[in-house]
Amino acid sequence: MSDNSKPLLIGIVAGEASGDLLGADLIRSIKAQYPHAEFIGLGGEQMQAEGFKTLDDMSLLSVMGLVEPLKRLPQLLTLRRRLISHFLESQPAVVVGIDAPDFNLALERKIKAQGIPTCHYVCPSVWAWRQGRVKGIRKSVDHVLSLLPFEVDFLKQHDIESTFVGHPLAEQLSFDMPVVESELSNQLKEFRLQGPLLCVMPGSRNSEVHALLDVFMETIAACLQRQPNMRFVIPAASEALYELLSQRLSEPDIHLIRQRILLTRGESQLCMQMADLVLLASGTATLEAALLGKPMVVAYRLAPLSYAIMSRMVKVDYVALPNLLTDKAYVQEFIQHDISAESLSSALLSYIEQPALAAEVKNAFRQLHDQLAQNASEKAAAVVLSLAGCKPEVNNNDF
Numbered sequence: 001m002s003d004n005s006k007p008l009l010i011g012i013v014a015g016e017a018s019g020d021l022l023g024a025d026l027i028r029s030i031k032a033q034y035p036h037a038e039f040i041g042l043g044g045e046q047m048q049a050e051g052f053k054t055l056d057d058m059s060l061l062s063v064m065g066l067v068e069p070l071k072r073l074p075q076l077l078t079l080r081r082r083l084i085s086h087f088l089e090s091q092p093a094v095v096v097g098i099d100a101p102d103f104n105l106a107l108e109r110k111i112k113a114q115g116i117p118t119c120h121y122v123c124p125s126v127w128a129w130r131q132g133r134v135k136g137i138r139k140s141v142d143h144v145l146s147l148l149p150f151e152v153d154f155l156k157q158h159d160i161e162s163t164f165v166g167h168p169l170a171e172q173l174s175f176d177m178p179v180v181e182s183e184l185s186n187q188l189k190e191f192r193l194q195g196p197l198l199c200v201m202p203g204s205r206n207s208e209v210h211a212l213l214d215v216f217m218e219t220i221a222a223c224l225q226r227q228p229n230m231r232f233v234i235p236a237a238s239e240a241l242y243e244l245l246s247q248r249l250s251e252p253d254i255h256l257i258r259q260r261i262l263l264t265r266g267e268s269q270l271c272m273q274m275a276d277l278v279l280l281a282s283g284t285a286t287l288e289a290a291l292l293g294k295p296m297v298v299a300y301r302l303a304p305l306s307y308a309i310m311s312r313m314v315k316v317d318y319v320a321l322p323n324l325l326t327d328k329a330y331v332q333e334f335i336q337h338d339i340s341a342e343s344l345s346s347a348l349l350s351y352i353e354q355p356a357l358a359a360e361v362k363n364a365f366r367q368l369h370d371q372l373a374q375n376a377s378e379k380a381a382a383v384v385l386s387l388a389g390c391k392p393e394v395n396n397n398d399f
Contacts, residue, residue: 008037008388011092011116012052013083013107015061015100017204017237018284020044022121023098025168027052029381034390040090042083055086059238061100076103084110093388096121097141101133109140117387119143121380123151123162134158142387145380148325149371163383166374167287175293175366179274184267188233188274191262195229196352199275199294201268201285204237206244208281211301213248216279218341219348221257226349232261233275235268277351277358279344282319286331290322290365291372295351295358297344300335322368330364 010030014023024046030037031050039051044058056079060072084107087095094117097104101124108118123146124133137144137160144162146152155162179185191197200220202212223230236242242265249258264271269288272278278289282300289296298320320331332347334340351358 008034008390009090009092010037010039010384010388011087011090011095011111012039012041012043012047012098013095013100013104014041014043014047014058014098015103016058017044019098019100019122020046020058022168023047023052023096024050025377026096026098026121026380026384029377030385033381033385040086040092041095042079055083061103080107083107087111087116088114092116093390094119094384096384098122101137105133105136105140109136112140112142117142119145119384119387121145122147123155134160143383145383147372147376163379164374165379165383166376167372168376169284169288169291170369170372171375171377173269173273173288173291174369175362177273177292180270182270184264185270185274187262188271191231191233192274192276194231196227196231196276197274198223198230198232198348199268199271199278199280199289200232200234201237201272201278201280202234203281203283204241204285206241208283208301209241209244212281212299212339213245215299215339215341215344217248217254219279219344220261222341222345223348224257224260226345227352230260233264233271234261235264235266235271237266237268239265277348279348282333284321287321290331291369293362293365293369295361296320297332297334297347299339299344300333301339322365325368325371326364328364330361 012023014020020043023043027039027047027050040053040055042056042058043052043054048054060075060079080103095108095111096119097108099122104120108120112118118141120137120141123144124137138158142161144155144160146162146164147167149164152162152164188197200216202209202216220232234245236245245263248254249261249263268285272289272294273292275294278294278296280286280289280296280298282298286296286298300319319335320333322331323329323333334343
């Protein structure tokens, strides 16, 4: 039970941009009921804008694959020990780990063992691969907040309490949301007047961008060979990636197509919203594109050793979230050695050259949007506050 004599303190640990966004929405929903609540742990710019105090740089967790995190292992272990020590000293009413399961579950297990309630926001994809991790989830958390509807039944089979909260993005994004007037939106309008607009998103992690950027540039050139009027926008996920992309776009092999490409700092959702279709790395952004009703092509490439290991452990047929949720390949996926400028450009142009295909995809994405729009942040806040010993001011019949 929380102590009413002092502000409610909640610990949160988020990894990468998608977790930062979920954390910010959760903080806002909790503050709507407990305006003086305090939040501390690990988070990014979005969470900090809501008053969150971060103890270190969230980008430390933004590594992908199986082998790559090993290079940062000493740094990650030091960070985890520091967070655990801080939580045990400050005694928050509850600790919420957002995604980053390889980092957060071990942290949550230590915290839970000391009597502090724990909650994991975003169910680890144990239904897809490494299913043995489900035992670790049961030992580590009191409750899982699931974004995907089929996860609750899977967790129930393993005696893990969970709640399907829906996905916050489904409340934020929709097919018909108005375009916010800005200098960038005006630039994109001008681009669209000249031809179909493709939003190109090579990823939010350095490793993703390095793996996909060159073939994405080659794909742009291949698209222009068949559709000379096409235009392209590349939203950089961070300032560091903006510098990397800017340098790549200044190289000689890009000179002939550079004027067709607009590079932006952030604003990925606006860029997708105004685009006709999207080329992107596999990740949460695929769901954003689907909720905006955009036909897309997804590429997924890991370091060779990571891929060799993971390809033997994966238990699902798809990598793109919209395909997993609909159980159908509405998103065209290209993985590892299947990724080429020819394959990607042909898939992209199929949406332009076959309007019926694009219409079918958009209809499926509209149904998906309706399924995921569940007031996720409010439901998540209700569960977190309940674990903290607070009485949530929402109708429990909602979840």
